[in-house]
Amino acid sequence: MFRLWIHSAKQIVQVVSNGERVLTGNAMKNVSTLESDDVNKGYSIIVDHKGKIVDLGRDDEICAKYKKEQFEKTLDATGCSVIPGFVDGHTHPVWVGDRVHEFAMKLAGATYMEVHRAGGGIMFTVDRVRRASVDELYTSLKQYAMKMLRCGSTFAEMKSGYGLDAENEIKMLQVINRLIKDEEVPLGVSVTYCGAHAVPKGSTAAEATEDVISNQLPQIKALMDSGDLNVDNIDVFCEQGVFDVDQTKRILEAGVEAGLAINFHGEELHQLNSAEMGAEMKARAISHLEEISDEGITAMAKSGSVGVVLPTTAYILRLSPPPVRKMIEGGMAVALGSDFNPNAHCFSMPLVVHLACVTMHMSMNEALVAATLNAASSLGQSDRIGSLEVGKQADLLVLNSARWEHIVYQFGSHADVIREVIKDGKIVHTNQ
Ligand SMILES: N=CN[C@@H](CCC(=O)O)C(=O)O
Numbered sequence: 001m002f003r004l005w006i007h008s009a010k011q012i013v014q015v016v017s018n019g020e021r022v023l024t025g026n027a028m029k030n031v032s033t034l035e036s037d038d039v040n041k042g043y044s045i046i047v048d049h050k051g052k053i054v055d056l057g058r059d060d061e062i063c064a065k066y067k068k069e070q071f072e073k074t075l076d077a078t079g080c081s082v083i084p085g086f087v088d089g090h091t092h093p094v095w096v097g098d099r100v101h102e103f104a105m106k107l108a109g110a111t112y113m114e115v116h117r118a119g120g121g122i123m124f125t126v127d128r129v130r131r132a133s134v135d136e137l138y139t140s141l142k143q144y145a146m147k148m149l150r151c152g153s154t155f156a157e158m159k160s161g162y163g164l165d166a167e168n169e170i171k172m173l174q175v176i177n178r179l180i181k182d183e184e185v186p187l188g189v190s191v192t193y194c195g196a197h198a199v200p201k202g203s204t205a206a207e208a209t210e211d212v213i214s215n216q217l218p219q220i221k222a223l224m225d226s227g228d229l230n231v232d233n234i235d236v237f238c239e240q241g242v243f244d245v246d247q248t249k250r251i252l253e254a255g256v257e258a259g260l261a262i263n264f265h266g267e268e269l270h271q272l273n274s275a276e277m278g279a280e281m282k283a284r285a286i287s288h289l290e291e292i293s294d295e296g297i298t299a300m301a302k303s304g305s306v307g308v309v310l311p312t313t314a315y316i317l318r319l320s321p322p323p324v325r326k327m328i329e330g331g332m333a334v335a336l337g338s339d340f341n342p343n344a345h346c347f348s349m350p351l352v353v354h355l356a357c358v359t360m361h362m363s364m365n366e367a368l369v370a371a372t373l374n375a376a377s378s379l380g381q382s383d384r385i386g387s388l389e390v391g392k393q394a395d396l397l398v399l400n401s402a403r404w405e406h407i408v409y410q411f412g413s414h415a416d417v418i419r420e421v422i423k424d425g426k427i428v429h430t431n432q
């Protein structure tokens, strides 16, 4: 028996079809698509009982190989296109207490660091998160995760970073772990420890660095070793007035020692050459990169570190966007993330992809690659997700349009464009 047969699709956008794990530079310009000019010829996907894609091809070829009775469910996708589920490469979704008042301050001209220095920004959220119980944070996270799924994300990176001490950072990581374990929201998750997201009140950056390395990380490692906590990545906010490049490097080294993959915030507001440092450490990914230098681009292209760009941040803070054209022409792998957090309240990857095209000058193909395969690669997941190929998880979106580009073009209307969200071959959200 097979779990699902999707048939009659006008287009199936595989993204890649030869098992590529990442696309760099100019290779991001093309996406593999199954499509025919003949209006009577549609395309099919078959999903096995484990939720993996076992076959893709023309309806007539599939019909010749399988019998209807073999499928637990069939889905008619006449007039529709199918794309991989979005992979959100960067989110901060564990928090309570919004910052709508700060949005007003920023609209009136305050910069991100002015708000931060006035005790707002990350520190406002730290205060709320420290006072919140695990249950409160879990209820809030569950709602955001459900909203991400409805916007078409089937996998997301999720960070801690509003605890800033061992107790509260572990509390946040436990909340993310509970989301994975309880399986109430069918969203895949990569877990990131970001204890060095800000310098806690009353500490210096040097003291906070020591606390992360000698106190927080060893406790987290012990919980990982005992099987009580799952953590995948280590993150630091490397920025002027937060953690400098040396402190960041030391924390990342300690993270690697604990078995975590390097995936950190760099070159957001000031050019500190953290991209070069990260490339030298063979970082799996570096996020933001608004201020990356030409040398940083060359170094990241050489090391294969994925650049995770976040269009909502530059948009909301009115920053210059990262030099994505230079990054792609320079041979880097570029990925996308929503950066969902109380500063940039957006978990809609369709909107992120649209912003990437308009504000960062990416083509729609490049942005789709960045929001699927390359985002999966930034999290070490592109062997399982990020493209529609035999052997991969059937995480996909059925779109209400014959051409997939409508999910980018009709910005703000993703709820109408996405007909079904499918995770592991199961329909987890439908909009009909
Ligand atoms: N820049 C650092 N961290 C987040 C913002 C977090 C916050 O403001 O709460 C970011 O990626 O944009």
Ligand SMILES: [Zn+2]
Binding pocket: 090, 092, 265, 339
């Ligand atoms: Zn961030």
